[in-house]
Amino acid sequence: MALKLCGQLALALAMVASWAIPFANAQPTPDAAAQPASVPITEPLVARVEMRLTLGEKVIDTIEKGDLLTVVSEREDAYVIRTFNGHKGAVDKANAVKLAESIDIYNELIKDSDKEGRLYTMRASAWWALGEHDKALADYNQAIELGYKESHAFASRGIFQAATGHHKEAVSDFSAALEKDAKDAASMINRAAAYMALGEAEKAVEDYTSALKLDAKNSILLQQRAIARKAAGKLEEALADYDAAIEIEPKDVGAWMGRGLVYFQMGKHAGAIENFTHVISQAPQTATAYNNRGYNYQQLGKWREALDDYNKALELAPKYGLALQNKAWLLVLSGEKSLRDAPGAVAAAEAACQLTGFENVNDLLALAAALAADGQFDKAIGWQEKVIKLLPEADSGFAKKILERYQRKEPFDPKDLGP
Numbered sequence: 001m002a003l004k005l006c007g008q009l010a011l012a013l014a015m016v017a018s019w020a021i022p023f024a025n026a027q028p029t030p031d032a033a034a035q036p037a038s039v040p041i042t043e044p045l046v047a048r049v050e051m052r053l054t055l056g057e058k059v060i061d062t063i064e065k066g067d068l069l070t071v072v073s074e075r076e077d078a079y080v081i082r083t084f085n086g087h088k089g090a091v092d093k094a095n096a097v098k099l100a101e102s103i104d105i106y107n108e109l110i111k112d113s114d115k116e117g118r119l120y121t122m123r124a125s126a127w128w129a130l131g132e133h134d135k136a137l138a139d140y141n142q143a144i145e146l147g148y149k150e151s152h153a154f155a156s157r158g159i160f161q162a163a164t165g166h167h168k169e170a171v172s173d174f175s176a177a178l179e180k181d182a183k184d185a186a187s188m189i190n191r192a193a194a195y196m197a198l199g200e201a202e203k204a205v206e207d208y209t210s211a212l213k214l215d216a217k218n219s220i221l222l223q224q225r226a227i228a229r230k231a232a233g234k235l236e237e238a239l240a241d242y243d244a245a246i247e248i249e250p251k252d253v254g255a256w257m258g259r260g261l262v263y264f265q266m267g268k269h270a271g272a273i274e275n276f277t278h279v280i281s282q283a284p285q286t287a288t289a290y291n292n293r294g295y296n297y298q299q300l301g302k303w304r305e306a307l308d309d310y311n312k313a314l315e316l317a318p319k320y321g322l323a324l325q326n327k328a329w330l331l332v333l334s335g336e337k338s339l340r341d342a343p344g345a346v347a348a349a350e351a352a353c354q355l356t357g358f359e360n361v362n363d364l365l366a367l368a369a370a371l372a373a374d375g376q377f378d379k380a381i382g383w384q385e386k387v388i389k390l391l392p393e394a395d396s397g398f399a400k401k402i403l404e405r406y407q408r409k410e411p412f413d414p415k416d417l418g419p
Contacts, residue, residue, distance in 0.1 A: 167198050388403065
């Protein structure tokens with residue numbers, strides 16, 4: 001059977017577009033805590049006109065037409081933003097548009113200054129927001145061809161390349177950015193993510209290590225390097241990174257979850273259970289923590305505890321396919337025979353298969369085993385035959401042996417799993 005824990009994906013690209021310098025706005029505001037409750041804006045906004053943030057007669061900051069605005073919250077008639085220099089203010093909604101609606105603004109700016117590469121980079125982000133990827137890439141290229149070769153010009157294009165799945169090109173751009181600015185931590189982190197997407201975990205570790213030299217107490221970076229080290233097979237080093245991350249941020253449940261997964265991969269199931277239990281204590285609605293703890297209980301032969309955890313995971317997330325698959329296997333294979341329940345296993349496995357359109361090999365393996373345990377050998381044979389069709393020939397040997405067992409009208413035997 002395949003690994004039955006819900007793992008962690010490498011964290012997403014940092015998405016730091018340092019070329020986007022959000023300048024200030026019209027009226028300064030007091031601290032956010034004094035403001036009415038509001039809904040935060042996630043999509044960047046663009047200034048339609050030049051504005052100045054003033055305090056009395058003193059100009060504190062200036063917003064240029066086309067600048068991206070960092071939005072803190074939204075009011076009925078205004079956006080509250082924070083300037084690059086840390087000032088806060090309110091911008092009338094009539095003076096700002098969403099990034100995807102800003103093409104005309106950049107067209108006007110480029111018409112007046114068609115040799116200014118920075119403007120093409122900014123318009124590229126607007127094309128990207130519109131889903132016009134070819135036009136976005138053309139503008140990123142045009143900016144660099146015009147001589148706009150600052151670090152962030154390459155970094156911005158690199159972020160775009162990575163987001164559109166061109167990871168080799170992204171690595172090249174982030175490398176160019178780092179040649180311009182060797183201390184560009186965002187490009188180190190983003191290049192590491194691109195290396196991870198390419199399966200080059202060792203190179204990702206090097207970049208995360210470089211970024212950590214600039215920010216040694218960054219818990220998130222430590223976790224990212226831990227994920228890369230785990231992918232590179234360096235479990236002890238990954239564990240050390242999670243230890244360090246937890247020491248810095250003891251309440252970060254992501255770090256506890258990640259460390260639990262490393263303990264599992266090291267075969268240290270008691271340690272894994274301890275970490276997943278901590279996640280549950282801090283975030284009791286985390287279905288994956290129950291599933292993961294359940295599987296480690298199962299590895300230790302604690303079948304009842306495992307089943308309880310799978311059921312809790314499914315109570316929290318009824319369409320949690322991995323928990324359904326794990327439950328099905330437990331009801332077939334439990335070393336505590338009183339827990340074996342072939343009809344229940346069939347129901348759980350069928351529910352898992354429905355979620356994946358009966359195309360997931362591991363779900364189908366569980367379904368065939370459950371049907372065989374329930375004496376429905378003809379159906380078990382049919383699904384096991386589909387498993388074999390879905391598997392590469394080189395990986396189908398075990399599945400073929402199980403098929404022969406069902407053809408002899410013999411249920412799946414836990415001994416078939418080996419030691």
